[in-house]
Amino acid sequence: MLPISKRARAAASLTTAVAVLATSLVAATSALAATPATACAPTWSASASYTGGSVVSLDSVNYKASWWTTNEKPGSAQWGPWASQGACGTSTPTPTATATSTPKPTVTPTATATPTPTATATSTPKPTVTPTVTPTPTPTATTAPNANPDEKCRPDGMAPTPGVKTPYCDVYDEQGREKLPNSLDRRVIGYFTNWRTGKNGQPQYLASDIPWTKLSHINYAFAHIGSDNKISVNANAAGNASTDMTWPGVKGAEMDPAYSYKGHFNLLSKYKKANPGVKVLPAVGGWAETGGYFDASGNRVASGGFYTMTESQAKIDTFADSTVAFIRQYGFDGIDIDYEYPTSNKSAGNPDDFAFSDARRGQVFDGYVALMKTLREKLDKAGAEDGEYYMLTTATPSSGWLLRGMEVYQITQYADYVNMMTYDLHGAWNEFVGGNGALYDDGKDPELAAGGVYTAYKGIGYLNADWASHYFRGAMQAGRINMGVPFYTRGFQNVTGGTYGMGGTAKAPAGFNCPAGTNNKCGYGAEGIDNLWYDSDPQGNAVPAGVNPIWHVLNLEKGVVGDYAAAYKVPTKITGTYERHFDTVTKNEWWWNATTKTFLSGDSDAAITAKADYVNSTGLGGLMIWELAGDYSYNTTKGQYEMGHTLVDLMHTKFASATPYGATKANADRAMPTQALDLSLDYTEFALGDNNYPINPKIVFTNHGKNDIPAGSVISFQYGTTDTGEISDWSGYKTTTTAKGHTGSNVGGLKGDFHTAEFVVPTGGIPAGGSITNQMKWALPVAQFSNLIVTIGDKKFSTTYDHPRGVTVVDAPAATTGGGTGTGTGTGGTGTCSGAAWDAATAYSGGAKVSYQGREWTARYWTQGNTPSTATTYGPWADAGAC
Structure with a gap:
């Protein structure tokens, strides 16, 4: 499941190691000699492998390999494997100046390049393996004669796909705001899961149960990445829930014969046809299927998932092409990427994936950026062909610990919006008892306090939705940010200390079998009747985590054992009483049983009200729900709470009377x-x-x-x-x-x-x-x-x-006068040099320009006393040509 089993670790690292070896994709101008001197070597081939010393030619320039390389274009990287040997043949080469470079292949060469000197040299930089990401000028009527007429509807900050007339106005208005259905000014996005099918007599939640008139978007959880790197829902397997299952006799779940497929997809298409303004997107991945997938028999295949699919552009293209076909086949409105997580932190995400994630931690974020860029471009091209805009969204972590390993989240220019997973901020992966989804920090978060975070960062705590919202606000307008809310609880038992348990500790007892990935330092998660929606370990045993739908915890508060308890195989007896609490600072909502020392935290009426008000007051885009089946209604006949849409109704009421969301970055x-x-x-x-x-x-x-x-x-x-x-x-x-x-x-x-x-x-x-x-x-x-x-x-x-x-x-x-006064003084100088003559006693910063022996030179980094020369490939001076 997406976040239900997540370890949102937040231990702060106070190490001061600094990455210093140079793997920069810095672009620089390479001024090539105008007079060819030698014959051209064999033409470079993208499919060939070259060893150090190999010589090739490309665009009338010879290049020599400094180390083993394949599929890395000569001249594309200033400090890549290819060193220019000068012009060749009979034509004058064109100077190149690019902002990016073709990445290194997934196979790491064994030769080691000389690093760029820096102030300190203590840690190894991550290798760069992403496909080329070319900066795209913003098209305008004055710069693009064939400009996209829908440019007026493009959201502020979203990168346009070059040469494609993307139909933005299909989804966005002329202020770049999304046109929302059901009288909504903000989004109400609900995740609809494919596993609540009524199996074993448990309550079912089908597309017919979704409150279609109160939502703006529905995310279907989950599709996965197959072993062939294509999107999949096991559609060829008989009886699969997505395309083949049926529910005879269930009112509203009758199949629509207009579609060739059955299952959830048939019902989603059926109800979407009646509610055309609601957008439906399949979500790919999630907690359990980021690094693998479940086959038709329900067995998990550890294929590598996102971690291996994003290793190469070819695999990314395969996935993206299959996604476009998938969207077209089933009538979806786009795709939602739930990659948990493309972070370089060690042992982050699902412990089942550590063999893949830890081995690739220096590459996964680059691959994520390349994936999102590729999807954006292919969806835009498909949308232009189909006359329909296809959305690209992503679920994002909210923990500052995870985000530290995700660079500066360079995918925001490709996503229509981000759905922050602002829940699972505390849970039984450690002993610190805190709220599942705090809105604000109170300066007393037990996990952050124990890790010294408040001391290290001037009192700022990073395990709350407000901090996460401001993180993304730094890169995109408020309206492209949605806050996640948990319609479920997480909890602990045997809690000591704290205020009604909040802020206390729940240490696992001696001999307790801690889940994988917790280093045997887990907390004591609630179990039994306090753990209705439990996950199972590889042996089939319930994992104690205090996970319950909101309707179940409301029954516990009422002292009611629901008639569903036996179907979930949990005890049918309640010990003690459950009191509900709400903190006016953090907006945490929780239930406390003083008899059993049980703490359960999730979002019900008070927390949802506070978060909806926050969205309205800050201009955020809306709320995202994990998951719709956790919402509640009250069955007066049975005297118990059950699945419903009370909290969604509350959101709709709040957002139907709101002002339009914030649509500009500045x-x-x-x-x-x-x-x-x-x-x-x-x-x-x-x-x-x-x-x-x-x-x-x-x-x-x-x-x-x-x-x-x-x-x-x-x-x-x-x-x-x-x-x-x-x-x-x-x-x-x-x-x-x-x-x-x-x-x-x-x-x-x-x-x-x-x-x-x-x-x-x-x-x-x-x-x-x-x-x-x-x-x-x-x-x-x-x-x-x-x-x-x-x-x-x-x-x-x-x-x-x-x-x-x-x-x-x-x-x-344009400069009105020459930029420098120096002239070429050495041999070979043929004209006026714009840079001042190089001086051994002068300290130069990166980017400084000088002249020396009739040539221009540009400093790659700070230098003093180093004579400009090409003798050292990775020296401080880059040759900018004759002058």
Whole structure:
């Protein structure tokens, strides 16, 4: 199941190891010699393998392999395996200047390249294996004669697919807001699971039970990735729930003969036909099927799932193509990706997947980005062909521990929205008793306190929905963020301390068999009648976790043993009484049995009211429910609570009278210029998992315009208030925070959305087609930078990096005079050099330009006393050509 068995570990790592070996995909201008000197070697082939010393040619340039390589295009990576040997043949090569590079293959070469020197060298960087992600300029009427007429409906910040007239207006209005059904101003998204079929006499929840007139979206859980890397629901297996099962005699579950398939998909299609505004998306993966899948017999196949499918572009293409076909076949509105989790943290996610995830922890996030980019592009192309917009959404973790290993969440430009899994924030994977889905921090979270997190991060706690909302708000508008709510409980038994159990501990007794992945340090999860929706271990035994639908815990509160208890094989006797509690600070809702010392936490009326009010007041997109079958109604005849839609009704009431959600990345107090420079950002060289402290990637700013961005220009950007607001750099650019959106602890919530920071473009500027690299550092996870403004003189520009709406892409103002006074003084100088003559006594920062012996040189990183030369492939100076 998606989150029901999840270990949302949040132990804080205070290690200070810094990733330093260079694996950057920094782009740089390679000025090639204009006069060919030698014959061209055999043409490079993407399918061939080359050993160190091999020579090939491509585009009239010879290249020599520095180490073993395959499928890595020569000239695409500044510090890749191929070293230019100069022009060949009879034509003059074209200088190249790209912002990205073709990634390394999944097979790691054995040769070791010389690392880029940095201030410290303590940890191994993660290898980069992703397919090329090419920055895409935002199309506008002024820059694209064949511009997409639906550009006016594209959501702010979403990357358009080049050359495709994506039909955004099918789903979005001209403000870029999603057009929602059922009088809703915010989304109500419900996960509908395929396993509540009425088996063994247990209550069933079918498509006919969904409150279709109160929801905006339905996510079907789950499809999976088959061994052939294609999306699957075991459709060829007789009796499968998705496409073949039937429910004779069940009112409302009659099959619609208009469809060639049966099962849940038939009923979903049937009810969607009657409710065409509600969007239905299959969700792929989940907790149990991220690293494998269940076959037709119900046995789990450890195939690797997302972890192995995202190892290569070929596998990703196979999956994406099959997804498009799947959506078309069954009439879905898009796809939801529930990858748990593409993080570089060790032993994160399902313990059954550790053999796959831990072995690939340096690659999984890159693969996730490549997957989302590929899906976005293929869905857009299919949508343009079909005249229908296909959505791409994703379920995201909310724990700061997990997000630390997910770089800066670079998929936000490809997703229509994110569904934050803001639940499972506490559970029996450790002994600390806390709420299942806190809205706010109270400065007393027992797990964070024990890990020293409050001390390390100036009082900021990261196990709450408000912190997670601000994490994603740093990268996207509020309306593309949905908060997850649990219609189920998690709980403990034998709790000691705390306030009605909250904040106490529940240590597992001696000899207790802790679940895999907890290092035998688990808590004592509630069991028996307090664990109705239990999972089973490999031996078929119930896993104590205190998991119950809300309707069951309401019966416990009422002292009622429901008539369903025997079907779930739990005891039918209640000991003690269950009192409901609600904390006005965190908005945690829980039930406490003082007799058995049992604690159960989930969201009922009070918590849902508080979270719906939060969504309305902050401009978030809506609420996401795991899972619909946990909602309740009251059966007066039986005198018990059962499956229903009371909480969904509450959400609908709240959101039918709300104002439209926030549709712009920038807040009103940061006016974004209507002219934009073609400038991209790439975030590179993150350390793995817990070593990613401080968070200190090298951020590459690449100028795709025709004119230089001159030295002295100011680049200002905003980042989320989930961090302490003290960003700086190791590049000498003097990056500083100029305005803080929040200070102090986050008790009761973060007060603002953004911190604002800036730095000055260094000597040499950002050449047309070139890049500068700023190695920045901060403390707590943030999701990307937003709302970039480049100030050149007295003019301000936004950037295509933000994929803004309604801008005109322009070039930087042309320089009125030459940029430098130095001239070529060495042999071979044929013209005026723009860079000052190199001086052995001068310290140069990355991006600095000098002239030496009749050639231009650009510094790759800080250097002093190193003579410009090509003798060392990975030296500090990049040859920029003759001058």
